[in-house]
Amino acid sequence: MxxxxxxxxxxxxxxxxxxxxxxxxxxxxxxxxxxxxxxxxxxxxxxxxxxxxxxxxxxxxxxxxxxxxxxxxxxxxxxxxxxxxxxxxxxxxxxxxxxxxxxxxxxxxxxxxxxxxxxxxxxxxxxxxxxxxxxxxxxxxxxxxxxxxASHFSDNYRQACTQQPQQLALWLDWFRSHAQLKQWPQCQQILGLAEQRCGKHLQLTLARLFVAAESGDTAKAALLFAETSQVQDPVRAMALTRFQLRHGELKAAEQSALPWLQTVSATVFWPYISLIWRMLGAQSGEQRAWWLDTEPMQVKAFDLQLSTTELNVLCSVLRSLHKAKAPFAQQSVRGGTQTDQNILLRHEQPLHLLKHKLKTAVQSYVEQLPTALATHPLLGRTRDRSLQGRCRFSGSWSTLLKTQGFNVSHTHPSGWLSAALHLEIPTAKQLGQAPAGWLQFGAPPAELQLPLDPQLQHQPQAGTLVLFPATLWHNTVPFESGERLTLAFDIEPQPFISGEPG
Structure with missing residues (x-):
């Protein structure tokens, strides 16, 4: 050879x-x-x-x-x-x-x-x-x-569906373009037209189920869940888990989510299992939430020792990449913008130098993790040193939040570890009363209306990198004025110790 x-x-x-x-x-x-x-x-x-x-x-x-x-x-x-x-x-x-x-x-x-x-x-x-x-x-x-x-962004789908009315894939993509914005009336209109043109399809039924469950149409959602009870689909399972959580059906939500922990969708369901176990633990003193979140939580801050000049140069490079007028529809940003692409692949020398510092911090974080647990979403991953040195960024981006800006609570299903490097923070006066502008962990999505407080709050400091499990709920708190610039990234998951997906 x-x-x-x-x-x-x-x-x-x-x-x-x-x-x-x-x-x-x-x-x-x-x-x-x-x-x-x-x-x-x-x-x-x-x-x-x-x-x-x-x-x-x-x-x-x-x-x-x-x-x-x-x-x-x-x-x-x-x-x-x-x-x-x-x-x-x-x-x-x-x-x-x-x-x-x-x-x-x-x-x-x-x-x-x-x-x-x-x-x-x-x-x-x-x-x-x-x-x-x-x-x-x-x-x-x-x-x-x-x-x-924000008014005509999906007109191209309308035109295409008029030309090709029996193409279900077009209708579904048009639906998704509005579903990710939670524009439920538009979603209903699109699905109604799709059913007129394409007839009854399971995918359209699941889409209607999703809209009913997320928009608060409890009666219709219950009927559609019953109608599709034999369907094994992660979208349906996630909609059902969220629906049951909203209605306080904790044991039922747990049973809906648990089977998916043994599939490639595990990273999507683990964050909901965390919420369920925390709620159950508060009622009965169960310790599974403690096991999952590996108390104390594996959130660690690293001072990257960036000089004022280095911070200013990085801020200048990243600000030049914020060209959009609005955030991408599927992102967590509210009141700001987020870059696309994997910016740690870019050619600018300041980013190359930063990348080395980030990899060093990631390796230090991994070396400090507790003992491996084969079934754990964070601790169950391979930690071979030869793989640590080759850690890959499954995504990297910059977020620029402006006055009253924030990130809604979310997780990163495509990552193993996630990180936020704070580069520019408003002054204490601009931020307002603490925890304005802070990074929070463990707060559930607001739309679930769960009585759970954040488990941890982190006050950001310029030049400080915060690393945490990618399945951990996190958000930022709105602040009064100024601008908050960060660079964030995910680390690509390693294989599980057991060889299983969850």
């Missing part, structure tokens, strides 16, 4: 770190090996060194300028790294005019360069020719919403 073949095998096994040395050796001896450069780009990308990936893909593209897959990799890598990728995506659309992914990438690249009108025009044109292009519809409606259009 050649070095390139062995490197490719390592990549397929998820060990890009083992592929990189082999590819370096190959390129030292054969610098014109386009495949080796391309594989090196994928390896660096997997290791989340995006600027190195850009260099490798650039070398591969120079050697094979007509290879569409290499050009796509280069364009995407430039976009992830925060470089302009417009020219590369334009070139790709010329090379592969039928590839809608290339047009999606071009629209994102144009928007990143501030060319919102061109990006919207490009999507509108392609959707006119391809009305069933779901990714295009999602991107266009999201772009319009974050640009401040």
């Amino acid at each position: 050649t070095r390139v073949q062995l490197a490719q095998q390592h990549l397929q096994q998820g060990r890009a770190d083992l592929a990189i040395p082999l590819l370096r050796q190959q390129l030292e001896q054969v610098p014109q090996d386009a495949m080796a450069w391309k594989l090196a780009g994928f390896a660096w990308h997997e290791e989340q060194y995006e600027t190195e990936a850009v260099h490798a893909f650039s070398q591969a593209a120079a050697l094979q300028p007509s290879d569409a897959s290499t050009l796509m990799a280069l364009a995407q890598s430039r976009f992830f790294a925060g470089y302009s990728a417009v020219d590369h995506f334009y070139q790709l659309t010329t090379l592969t005019p039928g590839d809608l992914n290339a047009y999606r990438g071009l629209a994102l690249a144009l928007a990143a360069d501030g060319e919102y009108s061109l990006a919207e025009q490009l999507l509108v044109q392609n959707l006119a020719a391809h009305p069933l292009w779901l990714d295009g519809h999602k991107l266009l409606s999201s772009m319009r919403f974050t640009s401040g259009d």
Whole structure:
């Protein structure tokens, strides 16, 4: 087996770190090996060194300028790294005019360069020719919403559903675009039209069930839950768990959620199990909530020793990325904005230096965790040192909250650990009476109306990183004036010790 073949095998096994040395050796001896450069780009990308990936893909593209897959990799890598990728995506659309992914990438690249009108025009044109292009519809409606259009952001779905009235997937995506905003009358209207055009479908019934349960239509929700009692679906189970919690049916909610802890949906259900066990514990003195939250809670603060100059530079870089006028519909931000993409992949040197400090803090946090517990969502993960050194960010973003801004209580199902690095905090006078502007843990979502107080409150300090379990409910408290800038991230989950998902 050649070095390139062995490197490719390592990549397929998820060990890009083992592929990189082999590819370096190959390129030292054969610098014109386009495949080796391309594989090196994928390896660096997997290791989340995006600027190195850009260099490798650039070398591969120079050697094979007509290879569409290499050009796509280069364009995407430039976009992830925060470089302009417009020219590369334009070139790709010329090379592969039928590839809608290339047009999606071009629209994102144009928007990143501030060319919102061109990006919207490009999507509108392609959707006119391809009305069933779901990714295009999602991107266009999201772009319009974050640009401040809260009234007509989903008009593209309306037009497509008129053209293709029997395409259930279009109706469901249109429904979801309003459901994530809790716009229940619009949801009901869309579902009614969908049933007229497509007839009865289980997915439409589940959507109606979700709306009834979340909007407070108790009688209708109860009927729909009974009608779908034999359906094994995580969306239904989550709606039922929340519905039962709202109505104080704690044991029933527990029975609805527990089976899903053995599935890939476990990280979505563990936070609700925490609320249920806390409520049951308050009634009967049960200790399961203590076990789950590993009292004292695993929330730890790390002073990253950032100088005033370093803080100011980071604030400047992050503020430049806050271009949206409104937060994304599915995010927890209220009264501010949140960036998209994984900003710790970007090329700016201050972010590279910060990334090293963050990884060091994460490793320190993991090393301080209590003894492993095979069935625990936090403590049941593998902690092999070789994996710790390769911790991956499953997401990273910045949040800019303004006067009266806050984050609603939420969790991060795609992470194992979550973090908030406070970079700019309003003055004590601007914040108002404590705990205004503080980070809170353990407060349930307000819409559940549960009599549970936060378990822990953290006063933010500029330059302090707070690490905590990704399944832990957390929110920020509104503040009177000023601006609150943070960088947040999730750490990708490691495998469970037992090999089970929950």
